[in-house]
Amino acid sequence: MMKQARTLLSRSLCDQSNSLFASSTLRGFATWTDSSPTTGRDAAKPSGRVFAPYAIFKGKAALSVEPCLPTFTKIEPGNLRIDRRGSVMMTFMPSVGERKYDWGKKQLFALSATEVGSLISMGSSDSSEFFHDPSMKSSNAGQVRKSLSIKPLADGSGYFFSLTVNNSLLNTNDRIVVPVTKAEFAVMKTAFSFALPHILGWGRLTSQVGTAAQGITLHPKTDPMQLELEWVK
Amino acid sequence: MMKQARTLLSRSLCDQSNSLFASSTLRGFATWTDSSPTTGRDAAKPSGRVFAPYAIFKGKAALSVEPCLPTFTKIEPGNLRIDRRGSVMMTFMPSVGERKYDWGKKQLFALSATEVGSLISMGSSDSSEFFHDPSMKSSNAGQVRKSLSIKPLADGSGYFFSLTVNNSLLNTNDRIVVPVTKAEFAVMKTAFSFALPHILGWGRLTSQVGTAAQGITLHPKTDPMQLELEWVK
């Protein structure tokens, strides 16, 4: 039961399966249909979510990015331990007409902290490629492979983001490509740099200070600390 | 009625029509008059606003910049969805004397997230130009055109910010130019980089964690998560 609760809570922070994209119009700019048979299967919907993707709509596809926060486990005596690190979720959707995108055919790619580090340190002529295997370490390893490629445009005006999903179980091979301008890439770099400490869980480390009496002594110090923390074993 | 409320709330975060500029003196440095016939028309004034523009006063004009936060819509069951993205509002005011500026002749230009991304990634010899049409997608499209041009000064000591507003309905053509030093531009870059995640609405994603029990499980985890979020469809 606890596991179930944890799963729901985790999902509440970043599950996009019924996100604002699924049934919505973003600022009158774009609409989409949902060809997926799975929509609506979530009976128990958690609350407290915030949907604020940064979305880029292009002719053949759209790309939306959004931070996914880490989950924490309470450990005695009142401490928190990070349970699963956060990520930056990228959602690719093919277009099905002018400014219409098919949510049911979306493909997801969750950038880890280190992959985010790779992206934000890219120079204007650098390329990156990331590979994910959902079945890694299981008997199905290698049957579904995802790769995200980021390559500079020839004229230096931006990058191509290409997501390839090869599924040998379903015998499908999808590829969704979104051109990203330098300005849009600058938004990603700045927003991802902001998000990175939070997906590592360091946002909690710092906000913890403001809310508790932690780290505050009640009287002026009476002698200097000779002991460096580093030497306390 | 709800729409009305929403409109007021939206305005409360960034409407500058009765901002501190309208009737005020900033630190004894500059004053301004208001030649506009519309001042005072807002009967219902929302509360909770914070006025903290970064203003640059030059000989022929002044430029003030300020973040405008996004608005959110509550959706069931207790979630928030971004309704309209924020922006960085730029206000240009012509001077009408030494350190006197005419608030009534101000011109506004709201930089979108992507335009902010473009500005903060500008190198010292780069130029940018942004075009806005308030009547876009209506029958009046093209009748009022605004363009903001940012060009490096010849000696590399900063940039010219030029706002041109061409209104074919009123048959007016305004142009306000403010020279911005490298140091002032550095303030903008740093402040805009700080503001960018907030105008995207990502500030809420991260602050949400500190205030609720979200993302925290009540007991130590009992088994590792095999499932990557990315594979949950």
Added chain:
Amino acid sequence: MMKQARTLLSRSLCDQSNSLFASSTLRGFATWTDSSPTTGRDAAKPSGRVFAPYAIFKGKAALSVEPCLPTFTKIEPGNLRIDRRGSVMMTFMPSVGERKYDWGKKQLFALSATEVGSLISMGSSDSSEFFHDPSMKSSNAGQVRKSLSIKPLADGSGYFFSLTVNNSLLNTNDRIVVPVTKAEFAVMKTAFSFALPHILGWGRLTSQVGTAAQGITLHPKTDPMQLELEWVK
């Protein structure tokens, strides 16, 4: 009386005249005496201050830097208007022996937001110089002049920070020089970049969101916003 209150509140955020330096030892590293006749004159001490300077102790002098937050004025109906912008306060103290500094001979220099912008955008071979006149716009203009010069060291390993205070009233001319390493300068750049939005007052703009119902509508939106904020005059 209100003016008095405001003055005290302002000072509570950044007055260093009885800061931790005045009577204290920092981590057993350095001590200082106070030759000033004015210590202890503050009868009414405000509370809620936080003293957390970043201090650099060198052979002939010490330099300490600390952000000074802006002050706000409440305006009806429940809004806040920035009253005085913040700054980064730099405190220079000459040494009077090995790791002993004379707090009574300290000299202050408050970097404005734009001067902070200048400092954080300095390349490794750039110089900066800032001039302050406390009596500017009064009949005493020019009688006390302060200048802060930041110059790269010949070997590229850092910068010289030199504060010169020329007081023609007291017929004094003080000069305090502190060499700053590249690593220390990197701390300043990073910490000043963090502080800059807060000294502009933009920290309040963003924190405001988390604490109130502002910007949230109670029902799903019913139609797209055609109006860009920029067009609301």
Added chain:
Amino acid sequence: MMKQARTLLSRSLCDQSNSLFASSTLRGFATWTDSSPTTGRDAAKPSGRVFAPYAIFKGKAALSVEPCLPTFTKIEPGNLRIDRRGSVMMTFMPSVGERKYDWGKKQLFALSATEVGSLISMGSSDSSEFFHDPSMKSSNAGQVRKSLSIKPLADGSGYFFSLTVNNSLLNTNDRIVVPVTKAEFAVMKTAFSFALPHILGWGRLTSQVGTAAQGITLHPKTDPMQLELEWVK
């Protein structure tokens, strides 16, 4: 007794001796044993800790980094003074098998604010070396020496982090080396830049504003401030 309390509180923010590493598995990726005889000696465990290290697991060793917040002392009348600055704690652990690391043989190195400044300003071909002596200024000075060396990999793909601990009392000489990729280094730079103002204690300076009536006057200002803070002595 107060000293004891202070010590415990300090440790609660960054003592890693019973951190999540000591008895845990991180996301099913790696496990470790503890060969140390000292585990479990802490009878009084403080609460409110958050464990969120960024850990890098490599063939021969693992490296984990985590911010350690500063401690504060309350001083009258309700103010806070930083007592000990924070740091970024680096934990090195040798491997004892495939994806198994020996927590009992860990070595710690606490980067000061200035050392963090040094690391985050490193270019891709720069090196850094830091030396710590826990017994500095005591009669045992020089008997235990730690040095952390960061050197670029020959092919430019990252850095070697090497921690050497020479203990002439125990006659031991440990060396733990972890290769760090460019992407992992970018995560460190971004996360350390985020943490730096907080380990200086500046996070409190800014958060203070949101929680108290500080810096707010109750009525509109009635006259401009002629006095610059800098001139208040």
